[in-house]
Amino acid sequence: MTKAPSHKHCIVCGKTIDDAETFCDEVCESKYRSAQRRQTLFFLVFIGLLILMLIVPVILKAPQG
Incomplete structure (x- = not known):
């Protein structure tokens, strides 16, 4: 069995x-940043509703009085 050269995989698509x-590429980076913003927004809304x-x-x- 041969070893593959040292590499990583894209955290969005796995390439x-x-x-x-x-x-x-920039598309995967944009998708990741968008998902992070959406997750942060949902978290803040959740905390606001909890409060x-x-x-x-x-x-x-x-x-009263």
Whole structure:
């Protein structure tokens, strides 16, 4: 069995790339950055909703008067 030369794989599509690279081309890098932004946005929305779920009941239960 022969050994393959040292290499890595693109983290988006899995194509073989050089060791110094992370993506095979600009399209994969763009897809990755877009997915990261979307994931960050969803996380922030989730945290915001969680905070609202914890704070709104406290505000509504506050004694009036």
